[in-house]
Amino acid sequence: MLSRRMLSRWKKRIAAPLVAVAVGVTLAASACAPPAPSGINPINGYNKPTKPVGVTNGNLPVAKLSNYSGSCRFWSQATGPATAMALAARKAGVNLVFADCYRDYAGQVYWRTWWCNVGKCGNAAVPGTSNHGWGKAADIHDSSGGMPTNGSGYKWLKANAGRFGFINPILTNEAWHWEWVGDGGTMRGYQVRPGLFAWPLRQGMNNGEVKTLQSALRAKGYNVVVDGSFGAGTAGAVKNFQARNGLTADGVVGGGTAWALRMFS
Numbered sequence: 463m464l465s466r467r468m469l470s471r472w473k474k475r476i477a478a479p480l481v482a483v484a485v486g487v488t489l490a491a492s493a494c495a496p497p498a499p500s501g502i503n504p505i506n507g508y509n510k511p512t513k514p515v516g517v518t519n520g521n522l523p524v525a526k527l528s529n530y531s532g533s534c535r536f537w538s539q540a541t542g543p544a545t546a547m548a549l550a551a552r553k554a555g556v557n558l559v560f561a562d563c564y565r566d567y568a569g570q571v572y573w574r575t576w577w578c579n580v581g582k583c584g585n586a587a588v589p590g591t592s593n594h595g596w597g598k599a600a601d602i603h604d605s606s607g608g609m610p611t612n613g614s615g616y617k618w619l620k621a622n623a624g625r626f627g628f629i630n631p632i633l634t635n636e637a638w639h640w641e642w643v644g645d646g647g648t649m650r651g652y653q654v655r656p657g658l659f660a661w662p663l664r665q666g667m668n669n670g671e672v673k674t675l676q677s678a679l680r681a682k683g684y685n686v687v688v689d690g691s692f693g694a695g696t697a698g699a700v701k702n703f704q705a706r707n708g709l710t711a712d713g714v715v716g717g718g719t720a721w722a723l724r725m726f727s
């Protein structure tokens with residue numbers, strides 16, 4: 463016999479899927495609706511980065527790459543997620559150093575040779591097949607200069623990298639090697655924080671990351687509306703904040719401004 467409380471819980475459980483079905487039907491009925499988002503979680507150690515079409519591994523056009531730092535370039539969509547991830551780690555007291563990111567073909571030959579010379583060919587992909595060659599992999603160190611699995615860097619990444627679209631591939635068994643599958647990866651999962659795919663944030667954008675920015679501005683005393691729309695009001699607040707914090711007052715939110723705002727957690 464069901465108690466009244468159990469019955470009410472049971473009804474709630476039944477009601478939630480019914481609502482989901484109703485929403486699905488509404489979307490399907492609309493001809494202009496975007497494709498239904500994939501329900502697959504891309505944050506999975508067996509997922510792999512997608513191979514961009516029309517370009518060759520290790521020979522990406524400069525226009526497809528963005529600088530994370532002087533020594534690290536990413537496939538442009540992965541640069542914002544990598545930046546946000548590093549700043550969130552820094553806020554938690556963890557220093558992530560991106561030692562090696564995009565690797566051109568010659569660089570892949572170099573590392574394959576290096577690892578083979580120490581009897582560990584498996585630690586570097588066959589040149590032309592590395593995910594570093596798509597700009598979607600990064601070798602990350604913590605303050606120790608490596609990535610010990612009992613260190614704070616590895617522990618933080620294990621717990622948090624997925625929120626930024628990064629995974630540590632299970633099959634490579636390299637604690638320092640992380641890959642970006644935030645576009646869903648080859649498993650065609652859902653996108654992780656697509657508002658970071660275009661980076662830096664600037665006026666005219668409208669997404670969840672702009673909301674994060676606006677919340678951070680409010681926390682610093684700026685009376686902006688948290689609506690995800692990067693309009694003139696938000697740009698004005700950013701410029702004012704930048705001017706008062708020794709940053710270039712251009713209204714564009716890159717790593718320096720995002721860090722000064724402690725925007726990412």
Ligand SMILES: [Zn+2]
Nearest residue numbers: 599600601639
């Ligand atoms: Zn690597």
